[in-house]
Amino acid sequence: MSLDEVLAEFRDAGALLEGHFILSSGLRSAVFLQKMAIFSEPPRTERLCKALAAVITARFGKVDIVVSPAIGGIVPGYETARHLEARAIFVERDPGGPFTLRRGFSIPAGQRAVIVEDIVTTGLSARECLASLQAEPGEVVGAACLIDRSGGRGEIGLPLVSLVTLDIPAYPPDALPPELAALPPVKPGSRVMTKA
Numbered sequence: 001m002s003l004d005e006v007l008a009e010f011r012d013a014g015a016l017l018e019g020h021f022i023l024s025s026g027l028r029s030a031v032f033l034q035k036m037a038i039f040s041e042p043p044r045t046e047r048l049c050k051a052l053a054a055v056i057t058a059r060f061g062k063v064d065i066v067v068s069p070a071i072g073g074i075v076p077g078y079e080t081a082r083h084l085e086a087r088a089i090f091v092e093r094d095p096g097g098p099f100t101l102r103r104g105f106s107i108p109a110g111q112r113a114v115i116v117e118d119i120v121t122t123g124l125s126a127r128e129c130l131a132s133l134q135a136e137p138g139e140v141v142g143a144a145c146l147i148d149r150s151g152g153r154g155e156i157g158l159p160l161v162s163l164v165t166l167d168i169p170a171y172p173p174d175a176l177p178p179e180l181a182a183l184p185p186v187k188p189g190s191r192v193m194t195k196a
C-alpha cells in the first residue's frame with residue numbers, strides 16, 4: 001500500500017485527530033492517530049493488516065506467532081496473524097504495571113514470533129512488550145506496526161517494519177510550542193500515567 005493509500009484509510013475513518021494529546025510515552029503532540037476508528041471497521045482493518053502481513057513476510061520470512069501489546073495492538077495483531085496464517089497472542093498489564101503474557105499464551109521453543117503494534121511513537125510500548133517475552137523459549141525475530149510516527153527513530157531492540165513512516169512532532173511537557181500549550185490536553189490511550 002502506498003503512503004497516500006494508508007493515509008486515506010486513516011482520513012476516511014476519521015482517525016486523524018488534531019488537538020493537544022498526551023501520548024503513551026508522556027510526550028505531547030498536536031496530532032493523534034486514533035487507530036480504534038480504523039479497527040471499528042473490519043474491511044478497513046483487513047486492507048491495512050493484509051498489507052502489513054505482506055511486509056512482515058518479505059522482511060522476516062515465515063512467522064508462527066504474532067504477539068501484540070494490549071489494548072491497541074490486539075485487533076491489528078489478530079487480523080495480521082490471520083493473513084500470516086499465524087497464531088495471535090497478546091501481552092497485557094494491570095493498571096500501572098508491566099506487560100505480562102497471561103491466559104496460557106506462550107512462544108514455544110522453535111517458534112518464530114513478531115511483535116505487531118498499531119502505532120509506534122517512541123517504541124517504548126514495543127520495548128516493554130519485548131521485555132515481557134524474554135523468558136519465552138521461542139524467538140522474537142522482529143516488530144511491525146501500521147504507522148511508525150517516529151521518523152524511523154523509534155528504538156525497539158528489534159528490526160522494525162511499518163506500512164508507512166511519518167515524522168510527527170512530539171514534545172516533552174515542559175517544552176510545548178505556545179499553540180499547543182494553549183489547548184487543554186487529553187490522554188486517549190490505556191497506559192496509566194504516574195505524572196502527566
Ligand SMILES: O=P(O)(O)OC[C@H]1O[C@H](OP(=O)(O)OP(=O)(O)O)[C@H](O)[C@@H]1O
Pocket residue numbers: 023024025069070071072073117118119120121122123124125126154188189190191
Ligand atoms: O511507541 P510508544 O511511545 O510506546 O507509543 C505508541 C503506543 O501508544 C499507544 O498505546 P497506549 O499505551 O496509549 O495504549 P493503547 O494501546 O490502549 O491505546 C499505541 O497503541 C502504542 O502501543
Ligand SMILES: O=C(O)c1cc(=O)[nH]c(=O)[nH]1
Pocket residue numbers: 022023024025031032033034035072119120121122149189
Ligand atoms: O504515542 C501514542 O501514545 C499514540 C500516538 C498516536 O498517534 N496514536 C496512538 O494511538 N497512540
Ligand SMILES: [Mg+2]
Pocket residue numbers: 069070071072073125
Ligand atoms: Mg498501545
